[in-house]
Amino acid sequence: MLEIIGKVHKIIGPVVQARGIVNAKMLDLVEVGEDHLVGEIVKLEGEHAAIQVYEDTTGLAPGSSVYSSGLPLSVELGPGLLGTIYDGIQRPLEVIRDSSNSVYIQKGIHVPPLGREKKWDFKPGIEKGAKVEGGEIIGRLQETAFIEHRVLVPPDVKGTVAWVAKEGSYTIDETVMRVAAASGAETEVKLFQRWPVRKARPSRGRLPLRLPLITGQRVIDTLFPQAKGGTVVVPGGFGTGKTMIQHALAKWCDADIIVYIGCGERGNEMTDVLMSFPELIDPRTKRPLMERTIMIANTSNMPVAAREASIYTGITLAEYYRDQGYHVAIMADSTSRWAEALRELSGRMEEMPADEGFPAYLPTRLAEFYERAGMFETLCGSEGSISIAGAVSPPGGDFSEPVTQHTKRFVRCLWALDRQLANARHYPAISWLDSYSEYVDEIADWWQERSGGEWMDLRHRIMDLLQQEGKLQQVVKLVGPDVLPDTQRIILETCEMFKNAFLQQNSYDKVDMYCTPEKQIKMLRVILDFYKLGLENIKKGANIHQLRKLEVHSDIMRMKFSVSNDEIGKIDTIREKLHKSMQQVAEMYE
Amino acid sequence: MRNGDGMKENKLMEGREYIGISQVTGPLVFVKGIHNVGFNELAEVVDSSGHVRLGMVLEASDGAAVIQIFEGTSGLSIPDTRVRFRGEPLMFGVGSEILGRVFNGIGQPIDGGPPPMIEEMMDVNGLPINPTAREYPRKCIQTGISAIDGMNALVRGQKLPIFSGTGLPHNKIVAQITRQAKIVGEDVQFAIVFAAMGIKHDVSRYFVSNFEASGVLEKVVFILNLADDPSVERMVTPRVALTAAEYLAFHENMHVLVILTDMTNYCESLREISTVREEIPSRKGYPGYLYSDLSSIYERAGMVKGFSGSITQMPILTMPNDDISHPVPDLSGYITEGQIVLERELDQRNIYPPIAGLPSLSRLMKDGIGEGMTRGDHAHIASQLFAAYSHVKDVRALAAVIGEEELTPLDKVYLDFGNRFEREFLSQGEYEDRSIFQTLDIGWKVISYLPKEELHRISEEELNKYYGK
């Protein structure tokens, strides 16, 4: 299988220059040296090649052989992906741990991504003689308790079914179908297939976005919604809450499948997910969250070239489930570390740097990645989507740097994390003044239906108050709030309430960590009623202190914790109490 | 570390020796006409007087290598210098006898004692821990310092740096932590690995006498690269230290506290090498891979399955110009699990420890506190203190503009709370060791200066139980 295609000439960290190269293609997967370190050809020039090596090159010496399989860097796609944690080039970390019997990741380990022993109960859904094309469903099997795995014809296969396996248990290596092409040549189809990570999997085409990706995070769903098939960027300085948001999405968003890419971040954060997800229950399926999750972990201290690949590995796995007709959500934490890997590799290859040392092709690469998101009509004729949330870690928390700026060009939703908010422990620290979502209009119908047609109006009213408050705060900073008339102080008061009682959401609180859309709507109504009735009362002569002292004020402030998702009727009670209390205040001035 | 070489004899023989080098630039030596030299491997460079310096191969190609010399290159001549390649990366000989000993920045004993017994030679570069083999850290370390225990609790296995500035009392704080650190309800003693990178002799002395006074010297491993030691050596000093820590934690099952000071000096050495190599600089002249390099140090903390030991890291770094957005604190903050930030203004007002209320953060706190670990109200009181103190900052800013008299009555109460918080909660004696319960009680005492209605982050039951008590 592997042939020697050249010799190592020079080693510069993760980049290896090879000479005497024959018979190699750009992006071919190669193995380098005695340890058979995995790498990829990223540059070809005559008989010289640059190879980015996915493992630590310590000890590698010039003159070592370079081997190639002639194939590009690919992933294995089949049952067994869900619930697994991989490194950036799809090596299963748990298998590595158990087979090497070490807590460390040694070099030169080769294990297949998908287990070869496990048998799956395959139910064929097609008959001999049928015409099939790439992407078609030929059978099904239960991958996890809730996720049905749809076995697909590989995209490049087409023809007549010459033979199909009977219903039964098969390993992924066994052939379950043979397809005869027009020429008569037969292709064996198995329960798994391979696909090169740097190439998007085909679909029939894009569909318009119309569904929100519900996250259970109020500031997101209500103010800056993400769409199924949409893209969002989350920039923020260190400790402002990017990872917490990504984790919240992975836990609670209403996608069918989650692909979580830990790209150049902390080991403990991956451990956290690994420990908590098997225990957390998906509110919709009532099954452990791990059963719908695939994790890619290439932590900051793992080889930098594999970090570069991890993003592509992740999105290719996502596309495979999309092709089966699922809604997939990807979290990439952090795309800055990916861009830095790109920069490091580019620097080692002595390419001309552009902005801040990043290669000139950074924007192209970013665009290619985010363009793989969307709502699609799949080759099997159903609807599937990929939504991407990418975290960005700007140096010094300064959003004017290249990765933030370029990413903003390719995504349509921005959750800007604010250092001041994070320092004040206002979490999620998503700034309501700097963030935006271009999806509001596209997904509005969904919300209108659930709110008796009120959602757009509620949302506009609160956004408007927040804008007004922003301006009033400028004044307050100079002269204090006391000089403002109460008709304006009620705006400050309502926004203060909205920030505390609605926007802030504690990910560690059992009740508050997830908030249903219905609860969000009810909470928002109460807060806006407080404003409306309060303003009326002030106009009648009441003052702001009276309103703050109302007992119901406290009830509203605590409703996010005190009312759980399955007893939201209690918010109606609070609302009634609000109306009554306000009525009593009004009566004092009538 | 030399004496473990017996078993390495064979490899050494393989290593070829070359006479004459082709170029010397700064700390780098270029050698030509060589064969089969591996990337990152150790080289011995011998000058005309026979003095041996160690170096590391930074770049290897057919017939040529670039070596970074730890001790510096002064006195090396082109024709007479001999280079021996060792065929392996820099190793540190570990064993339980390293406790109580002093090593230089590349792991050679310098305290005049006999060479410690070596049980294993370990590659100082370490290997990445498999995330699936990690154990999530959950046990709170009581440091006896309210600002830490109450609001930024340190967890065993965490990496929590101190972001300081020149002249701020970071050394005092770290010394206090090493004296007082304990696990509530457990009787464990921490082993300490103390790595100095470019710090002054008297700072190093300060720590030695502090450890001496608390009688823990024999539980400390010193890896010292002081201000007047070769700066290139600093590149491996933290790695040697962490190799020692990994041995103690994951072979001897000890709980290890690693103090790395000062990471800013480490980063400067890295920048120096990068500049000499003419690499494309990123921010402020630091190399683009500073993040990856720092994480190869900071990520060597934590706990792993199958071993009861742990590595807790407390790196100290001085922020140039007190600027938290400078690449060194910035990239550190992106890797560590929170940060304790020292504030000059508090220090000037004579508040010790001057731990800044808002920018400090411990990310692992949430899992180490609460019922059964510290106390059920811990998370809420901490969150409320943060929220209230944050409002104090706003009120102070406003008061500076409009004058205190013009503040609303409520804001005046906040001002009062702020002062009490700083005087009673934050501030404490250098030798005052507060239990976590004392800390929480003081927290409640100061928060009770605020009216009940202001405390939205505390539950009704907790208010009934603790407010104003």
Ligand SMILES: Nc1ncnc2c1ncn2[C@@H]1O[C@H](COP(=O)(O)OP(=O)(O)OP(=O)(O)O)[C@@H](O)[C@H]1O
């Ligand atoms: N919704 C939330 N609820 C409670 N705490 C939160 C929330 N969001 C953030 N935090 C707090 O902020 C800390 C930092 O958050 P997080 O780790 O997500 O930051 P980050 O932006 O990913 O930082 P880095 O760039 O360094 O990785 C958390 O450890 C937690 O204490």
Ligand SMILES: [Mg+2]
């Ligand atoms: Mg993060």
